[in-house]
Amino acid sequence: MICRRVRPPVGNLMVVVGGQCRKVGKTDLVEDLIRAFPERNWTAVKITPYAAEGCPVNGVLCKCHSHQHPVAIRAEKNRKGSSDTSRFLAAGATRALWVQTKERRLGNALPRLEKALAGAASVIIESDALVRFWHPDVFLMVLDPRKADFRVSARQVARFVDVFVLRSPDSGRDMLQNGAQNRRPRFLYPLGHPLPSRMQTFVRQQFQRPRHLTLSHAKSFQLTPS
Numbered sequence: 560m561i562c563r564r565v566r567p568p569v570g571n572l573m574v575v576v577g578g579q580c581r582k583v584g585k586t587d588l589v590e591d592l593i594r595a596f597p598e599r600n601w602t603a604v605k606i607t608p609y610a611a612e613g614c615p616v617n618g619v620l621c622k623c624h625s626h627q628h629p630v631a632i633r634a635e636k637n638r639k640g641s642s643d644t645s646r647f648l649a650a651g652a653t654r655a656l657w658v659q660t661k662e663r664r665l666g667n668a669l670p671r672l673e674k675a676l677a678g679a680a681s682v683i684i685e686s687d688a689l690v691r692f693w694h695p696d697v698f699l700m701v702l703d704p705r706k707a708d709f710r711v712s713a714r715q716v717a718r719f720v721d722v723f724v725l726r727s728p729d730s731g732r733d734m735l736q737n738g739a740q741n742r743r744p745r746f747l748y749p750l751g752h753p754l755p756s757r758m759q760t761f762v763r764q765q766f767q768r769p770r771h772l773t774l775s776h777a778k779s780f781q782l783t784p785s
């Protein structure tokens with residue numbers, strides 16, 4: 560499939576956080592960025608694919624066609640819960656949304672997501688797949704060189720990364736196997752440690768760049784469906 564990345568049709572600032580695999584600390588990074596920049600009044604979003612073959616609107620028993628019910632968007636209200644979206648609110652987000660999409664249907668879900676985000680100023684989104692469609696102002700990817708798992712879906716979007724966040728020191732093995740990607744800024748930021756001041760300064764500078772200056776990798780590209 561050919562994807563053409565476009566500027567997000569919503570928000571003055573859009574930050575996307577992806578990661579090489581599950582449990583690498585993506586949600587923690589979203590929380591930390593919300594806390595570090597509270598003046599942004601974040602709308603925080605978590606996008607997850609719904610369980611294979613299921614329907615995110617009505618569950619596994621729904622008999623809908625593959626193009627029906629592509630997405631369910633739920634607004635989180637509980638600041639004290641244990642869900643990731645509750646954690647976003649507890650960190651200081653103004654709004655938090657949980658977006659579940661059918662497998663390979665994120666593209667169909669974007670009009671509804673755009674509607675849900677209308678009026679939001681600063682948006683931070685935990686997702687690996689969204690950067691295939693939208694070109695955010697900043698895309699951070701969390702890596703942990705101790706983990707062997709590096710999903711194909713994450714490798715495919717590594718070329719769009721603006722900042723790599725390492726949860727453990729780089730062991731010297733080339734995780735990305737691509738020299739161009741290795742030239743992107745990277746910061747060591749172990750889980751449980753405070754946000755490194757150099758990284759905070761760098762990210763703030765990215766936030767302040769006008770959007771028209773951040774088009775460095777906006778172009779069509781080919782990839783396998785996901």
Ligand SMILES: [Zn+2]
Binds near residue numbers: 622623
């Ligand atoms: Zn359905």
